[in-house]
Amino acid sequence: MKSESEIIDVKTLPFTANFIWATGFMMQRFIEELASRKILGVKCPGCGYTYVPPRSRCGKCYAKIEEENLVTLSGKGTLVSYTTGHVALDGQGNFIDLQEPAIIGAIKLEDADSTIFMPIEGIEPRDVVEGLKVELQWREETKGELEDIRCFKPA
Amino acid sequence: MGFIKDERPQTICVEGTWSLSSYHYKGSKLLEQYVKGLKQKKLIGSFCPGCAKVILPPRNLCGRCHRIMDGRKTVSDRGTITCYTVSPAITKGKLKVLGMDPVETGLIKDGEILIPVFVRFDGSDSNTDTILLNAEPKAVHIGMRVKVIWAKEPQGALSDFEGVEPI
Amino acid sequence: MKRNAAIIGCGQTKHSSKRRDVNVAEMVSEAVYNALEDAQVSMREVDAFIVGNMPGFGGIAQPEQWLGDWIGAAGKPVIRIATGGTTGGSVGQGAYYPVASGLHDVVVAVAWEKHSDSKEAGATSGLLHVGLGNLFHAASYGLNLKNLMAMSMVGAAAGVAVYQAVFYMHRSGCTIEHFDMVAAKARRNAARNKYAHLQWPGCTPEDIAETELLAYPFRYGHICPASDGASAIVVAEENLARKKARRPAWYKGLASYSDEENQLQSENFGGVGVLDPSEQRGCWVSAMKAYAMAGIKDPQKEIDMAELYQPFPSQELIFAERLGLFDEGTAWMALEKGETDINGRMPLDPSGGVNATNAIGSSAMQRILECALQIMGKAEEHQVPKKVSNAVAHGWGGVTNYSTVTVLGDSPGR
Structure with missing residues (x-):
């Protein structure tokens, strides 16, 4: 019986599931305003915590956040944490080696309380330090898409 | 009157994919012996030493008394339809699989009209899920006697068992 | 010593096929804050959260990690439960345990589904993930492609529910016309429930009978929709429950039992030992255990209404019998006599049920929520006209073998 309970590899057939995640009204405003090179956040009317990207409910004081609470932030900020990646995922369960290491930073924009995670370019990995002043880099033509934000570079 | 409609604004979407074939699935070799049986035009099920059930195709563990089903038993290739459904006429664009x-x-x-059926083969205690061929959709009924349609030259694959037809 | 626990507030979102105006976190928080408002409980009073949706549906692997602070759960315990179709039932029962045990005083349970975030039919990528391994396994042993097509045809129409319905028809004498009646009732009832999805005021069995046959015995008009929506309940211990709610809905009995899987094929494409998939032994055992805990001896007399998990109309009849609300094989006769209507002797799914609204992860939770609304007298347009002292909520799922049964009442019982 031993041979029958042996475990074998099962050959797979191709199947990929596709998703279209709705972003909601606040995130839509954020994405749309990228076209005019603006970064939108919200200042919670209850506790004053400033979120970027904007959202409609405060996770700190539970207040409802409305459109009138939207604020415009500068593209300047401070690196609060970072990591360096040497491999990426190919979406098929495999790793790909990166030719150049990629730096991902947690950035706190001026006047914001939350952080955003973005690629950091224009600096050698060994030179990156917490507290580094960074600035947002737009792609050449902004269209109101998340890809409008290309990366951050040292200011 | 009809349905009450609920229309809401559409917000921007972010698209993504999930490749389900990138997983590494594991399976047991239980089917290997089963398809070897098919090559000899035999239906071999697993026999439970606890409750004497014969399950087809074979499985490792009895679902009711949880014993290892290490016995084997060949059952008849004739059986009775216990359940069925009838498809509408399948035309181009109606069905998409993978x-x-x-x-x-x-x-x-x-x-073509498909007739998926459950068949309880004589000597087995499970329903086998297959299709009824060479029969009029109107004639199918619970209790109908059927037999396996074997491939002309069995290869030792699940496809050796092409379906069932009325006796 | 277990403590008494009751539902003191309910919150839902409007259900529809496309909630593209909100993201998942926004949709779920809408239900949670609606429930808190209904319960007159502040977020600061909530001790813990039980959450759940179908694993993989909507393409977000761990949604609770995203929406934690959207539902006020930052800094509080969160447990996610995913038991397939019964998820909502398990989430609704999951909120009972920490309160009854004395660990927490106020727990919020929320369940949801957002089908429209998936481009695949019925958002079934999560299910396919489970089923695919089996299918790939069979394919590597040369599964006959025509057989595969036939199985897919049944799967696309209604999965094993087709076979379950044929078994039930054969042994009870019920006909396809009875399924038309159940589906029409579900759409009419839903029209009185402002949160429901498929609302069709005055829908008749003839309207349903005109729809296309998908796979015998199911017509297009029999099938549940794929809905976007969320539902939440606030569960509190006895002192708080009595202070906050005029008429709390007490948990009197609950149970969740599973049976041998009885979908088309078992693991590794093996056979299945359950000869009749409409037998649903897990539901029957769950009902017996839940009634015993609730002190209910004769459900036909003591239960006033029920909310059943019936994505397909045949299931309202099958499960009503499994829950002991009607004698074996007679639910369709009661349906004919109008006994299961909103104003009948034993109203079944006055909300329209899963057949009218199916946000899968939330569907079994909604059964508990709807029973609570009926006991609290808050069901508005679809409130049953009689006094509701005991109500039974049912959930069904897994590999068609898991069941949850929850008995709620207007007193804590024993």
Whole structure:
């Protein structure tokens, strides 16, 4: 019986599931305003915590956040944490080696309380330090898409 | 009157994919012995030493008394329909399986009606899920006697068992 | 010593096929804050959260990690439960345990589904993930492609529910016309429930009978929709429950039992030992255990209404019998006599049920929520006209073998 309970590899057939995640009204405003090179956040009317990207409910004081609470932030900020990646995922369960290491930073924009995670370019990995002043880099033509934000570079 | 409609604004979407074939699935070798039996035009099920059930195709563990089903028993290739359903006429564009249109690929004739059935083969205690061929959709009924249609030259694959037909 | 626990507030979102105006976190928080408002409980009073949706549906692997602070759960315990179709039932029962045990005083349970975030039919990528391994396994042993097509045809129409319905028809004498009646009732009832999805005021069995046959015995008009929506309940211990709610809905009995899987094929494409998939032994055992805990001896007399998990109309009849609300094989006769209507002797799914609204992860939770609304007298347009002292909520799922049964009442019982 031993041979029958042996475990074998099962050959797979191709199947990929596709998703279209709705972003909601606040995130839509954020994405749309990228076209005019603006970064939108919200200042919670209850506790004053400033979120970027904007959202409609405060996770700190539970207040409802409305459109009138939207604020415009500068593209300047401070690196609060970072990591360096040497491999990426190919979406098929495999790793790909990166030719150049990629730096991902947690950035706190001026006047914001939350952080955003973005690629950091224009600096050698060994030179990156917490507290580094960074600035947002737009792609050449902004269209109101998340890809409008290309990366951050040292200011 | 009809349905009350609920229309809401559409917000921007972010698209993504999830490749389900990138997983590494594992299986047992239980089917290997089963398909070897099919090659000899035999239906071999697993026999439970606890409750004497014969399950087809074989499985490792009895679902009711949880014993290892290490016995084997050959059952008849004749049995009784215990349940059925009848499809509407399957035309081009009606059905898509793993991105394939079975009419376009010639697996199903344009306008063909499929009759998926459960068959309890004589000597077994499980329903086998298959299709009824060479029968009029109107004639199918619970209790109908059927037999296996074997492939002309069995290869030792699940496809050796092509379906069932009325006796 | 277990403590008494009751539902003191309910919150839902409007259900529809496309909630593209909100993201998942926004949709779920809408239900949670609606429930808190209904319960007159502040977020600061909530001790813990039980959450759940179908694993993989909507393409977000761990949604609770995203929406934690959207539902006020930052800094509080969160447990996610995913038991397939019964998820909502398990989430609704999951909120009972920490309160009854004395660990927490106020727990919020929320369940949801957002089908429209998936491009695949019925958002079934999560299910396919489970089923695919089996299918791939069979394919590597040369599964006959025509057989595969036939199985897919049944799967696309209604999965094993087709076979379950044929078994039930054969042994009870019920006909396809009875399924038309159940589906029409579900759409009419839903029209009185402002949160429901498929609302069709005055829908008749003839309207349903005109729809296309998908796979015998199911017509297009029999099938549940794929809905976007969320539902939440606030569960509190006895002192708080009595202070906050005029008429709390007490948990009197609950149970969740599973049976041998009885979908088309078992693991590794093996056979299945359950000869009749409409037998649903897990539901029957769950009902017996839940009634015993609730002190209910004769459900036909003591239960006033029920909310059943019936994505397909045949299931309202099958499960009503499994829950002991009607004698074996007679639910369709009661249906004919109008006994299961909103104003009948034993109203079944006055909300329209899963057949009218199916946000899968939330569907079994909604059964508990709807029973609570009926006991609290808050069901508005679809409130049953009689006094509701005991109500039974049912959930069904897994590999068609898991069941949850929850008995709620207007007193804590024993």
